[in-house]
Amino acid sequence: MKRRNFLKACLIGGTTIALGKTNKGWASGSFEGYPEAMGVLVDTTRCIGCRSCEAACNKEQKLPEPDTSFDDPSVFEHDRRPTSKAYTVVNRYQKEQPSGPVYRKVQCNHCNEPACLTSCFVNAYTKTKEGAVIYNSKVCVGCRNCMIACPFNVPGYDYDSATNPIVKKCILCYDTRLKYGKPPACVEICPQEALTFGHRADLIKLAHERIRATPDRYVDHVYGEKEVGGTSWLYLAPVGFDKLGFDTTLSNDPIISNVKDFLGMVPMVLSIWPALFSGIHLLAKHEEQGGHGHDTDSNQEDTKP
Amino acid sequence: MSSYKHLIVAALSIGAISVSSPAALQCAPVPDSITLNQNGKLFSPFTFNHAKHIQSIKECADCHHHTTGTLVLDPNCARCHQNSSPTAVVSCKGCHSATPFSPETLAAKRADKQRYHLDKMGLKGAMHQNCIGCHNKMGNGPTGCQDCHPRTTEGAAFYSTNRKGAKPAHAEEE
Numbered sequence: 001m002k003r004r005n006f007l008k009a010c011l012i013g014g015t016t017i018a019l020g021k022t023n024k025g026w027a028s029g030s031f032e033g034y035p036e037a038m039g040v041l042v043d044t045t046r047c048i049g050c051r052s053c054e055a056a057c058n059k060e061q062k063l064p065e066p067d068t069s070f071d072d073p074s075v076f077e078h079d080r081r082p083t084s085k086a087y088t089v090v091n092r093y094q095k096e097q098p099s100g101p102v103y104r105k106v107q108c109n110h111c112n113e114p115a116c117l118t119s120c121f122v123n124a125y126t127k128t129k130e131g132a133v134i135y136n137s138k139v140c141v142g143c144r145n146c147m148i149a150c151p152f153n154v155p156g157y158d159y160d161s162a163t164n165p166i167v168k169k170c171i172l173c174y175d176t177r178l179k180y181g182k183p184p185a186c187v188e189i190c191p192q193e194a195l196t197f198g199h200r201a202d203l204i205k206l207a208h209e210r211i212r213a214t215p216d217r218y219v220d221h222v223y224g225e226k227e228v229g230g231t232s233w234l235y236l237a238p239v240g241f242d243k244l245g246f247d248t249t250l251s252n253d254p255i256i257s258n259v260k261d262f263l264g265m266v267p268m269v270l271s272i273w274p275a276l277f278s279g280i281h282l283l284a285k286h287e288e289q290g291g292h293g294h295d296t297d298s299n300q301e302d303t304k305p
Numbered sequence: 306m307s308s309y310k311h312l313i314v315a316a317l318s319i320g321a322i323s324v325s326s327p328a329a330l331q332c333a334p335v336p337d338s339i340t341l342n343q344n345g346k347l348f349s350p351f352t353f354n355h356a357k358h359i360q361s362i363k364e365c366a367d368c369h370h371h372t373t374g375t376l377v378l379d380p381n382c383a384r385c386h387q388n389s390s391p392t393a394v395v396s397c398k399g400c401h402s403a404t405p406f407s408p409e410t411l412a413a414k415r416a417d418k419q420r421y422h423l424d425k426m427g428l429k430g431a432m433h434q435n436c437i438g439c440h441n442k443m444g445n446g447p448t449g450c451q452d453c454h455p456r457t458t459e460g461a462a463f464y465s466t467n468r469k470g471a472k473p474a475h476a477e478e479e
Contacts, residue, residue, distance in 0.1 A: 046434065050450055055464050070464040071450065181408035188406065191450075192437070193430020197406040202415070206424045214381055 037112075037131030038178065039200035039232035040187055041207055042105055044244065045217055046194035049076065049090055049103035053186035053195070057088045057107075060173055060185035079245065082107055084156035087170040088186060093244045102237070104244045105186070105195070108133060108154045108170040109224060110232035113254035119149035130179065131200060131232040132172035140166040151228050151250055172232070200232055207236055229254030335359070341432070341453075347460035351453055368435055369395060401431040 055070035057063070064085050068075065076092035088107035095101045114133045117125035124140045127133050146167055147155045155169045173184040182188075183197035196203060207222040223241050224231040227250045235241070242248045337356040342348060359365070365373040370382060374391035377383050394400055402410055405427030414423055426434065436453070440446030447453050456464070 046430075048437065052464075058465070059463060066465055066468055069466045069468045071466065181411075183406035191429055191433040193405070193426045193434070196424075198411055199415070202423075209424060 034127075034129045034131060035201070036129060037200045037232060038172075038198065039110070039131055039203050039234060040172075040184065041196040041198070041203040041234045041236065043194050043196070043210070043236045044102050044104055045236065045238045046192045047090070047103040047105065048192055048194075049073070049092060049101065050191060051075075051090050052189045052191060053105055054086065054088055054090060056185040056189040057170070058086065060176060061087060063087070076101075080106075082154055082156055082169065084158035084166075084168040087156075087168070091245060094239060097239075099238070102239065102244055104235075104237075104246075106152075106154075106245075107186075107233065108172075109152055110170075110172055111151075111228055111254070112230040112232070113228070115149040115151060115228070115255035116146035116155060118255070119145040121145065128174060128178075130172075130174070132174040132178050134171045134174045135167070135169075137166045137168070142166055149255060151247065151255055200230075200234075203234055207234055210236060226252040228252070345454060345457070347457060347463050348451075348454035349457055351455075362439075367439065368397075372400075397431055397435075398428050401426055401428040403428045405430070 051070045054066075058066060058070070066086065076090075076095075079091050080086075080089040082089055088105060090103050090105050093102045093104060110127075110131055110133045112127075114125060114127055116135075117127060117133065120135075121143070122139045122141055124135045124137070125133060125146070126135070142157070144155075144157060144167065147153075147157060155167045158166050158168050172178050173182075177184055187195040187197045196206065198206070204222060204225055207225070211218045211220055211222075218236050218238060219240055221237075221241065223235040223237070223246055224233055229252065235246070237244055237246075240248075335355070337354075339353045339355050340350050341353045342350045358368075362368075364378060365375045366378045369375075370379075371377040371386045371389040372392040372395050377386045377389070402425075404410055405425075414420075417423075436446075437448050440448045450456075456466075461467075
């Protein structure tokens with residue numbers, strides 16, 4: 001995508017968001033997530049970096065074959081982000097520490113109040129009662145507002161399908177599993193049970209109970225319990241979350257309430273500006289890295305016509 | 306916490322349980338070798354040498370908790386199970402569910418308000434954490450994914466092993 005087109009898309013997105021907003025009727029700050037919402041608790045102290053979750057996701061979602069096999073540990077040499085071809089990736093941290101490396105699975109966190117959803121002017125996104133943030137790729141126009149809005153930098157852009165450019169991400173296996181009450185494929189395969197599936201409310205209790213029972217094992221925080229208004233995916237960690245690549249600067253308020261505080265359309269457009277600038281910044285960074293293949297995204301950027 | 310009280314009462318009424326001599330067990334006979342991962346799809350079944358492990362580890366409780374009647378070692382569990390008596394069920398699969406996240410298991414857990422252990426792992430998780438955990442800690446025993454159970458053809462496809470080395474960059478392995 002050319003930078004100019006991108007700018008244009010963002011501007012259109014910005015203004016249209018403002019128009020679409022009122023229809024969605026979010027009650028400001030009152031939404032605690034659906035009571036029966038499911039979730040996944042990731043215990044990074046259990047993960048051994050086998051990447052079985054990546055393989056399971058690839059097969060379940062019928063994604064293209066990976067560049068290199070799922071038992072190739074060399075991928076850990078670089079931090080990866082989820083892409084349109086890999087909805088989840090595992091990264092390695094703390095490699096030099098005597099306590100050994102810590103692995104962190106990354107995927108869509110399925111926010112209680114998803115910024116992607118509120119930023120989407122064609123209403124492609126839905127938060128289901130089971131907790132999944134799903135999307136309708138048929139209506140997606142590829143504006144990439146959601147990619148900019150996402151506090152976790154998750155949605156991936158599919159550059160390959162030129163006719164129908166769409167954003168893709170983890171849907172908690174909604175269509176094939178969650179809808180029927182079954183755990184996502186990544187959870188089911190995990191040999192270490194680093195991933196625990198259950199009702200989000202129960203998982204929060206389990207997480208705090210694990211910390212209470214074995215305080216030496218964990219830092220006293222459940223990431224995702226409060227961040228950006230709460231997420232369906234929750235994390236436990238043996239060291240500070242900032243050391244594992246988590247954004248620990250996020251506020252506990254959902255991203256949308258920043259937007260909702262403004263009343264009219266003009267401030268709404270203004271509120272999209274910071275996001276717009278960060279988008280440009282990201283693009284610029286990609287250009288700097290061009291050709292070195294530091295992350296899959298920039299590879300894709302390079303290979304497109 | 307009434308079930309906890311029951312447990313304590315039960316433990317007290319039995320009095321001193323045989324804590325040191327596993328030979329005194331009257332329950333299931335102790336097998337020498339056991340075939341694990343019998344229903345494996347991605348990985349093959351394999352033989353677990355129970356006798357050799359007992360010989361080199363000595364502590365039944367390293368794997369069986371207090372269920373075989375030996376003194377529990379994990380300080381976290383000893384908080385409550387210092388005096389717990391052996392259980393009728395000893396095999397891991399008797400307690401750790403093969404389908405820990407099925408709608409049925411989750412519903413049963415939610416309904417069982419009395420239960421203390423709401424965070425009991427599934428069978429696959431319990432096995433790998435127990436086995437790989439100790440092998441890592443002792444720096445002895447297999448830890449690689451194919452060291453205990455070789456992959457099946459289905460497993461090879463699952464892990465896309467034909468893509469090995471497809472990307473020349475960072476080709477070096479451990």
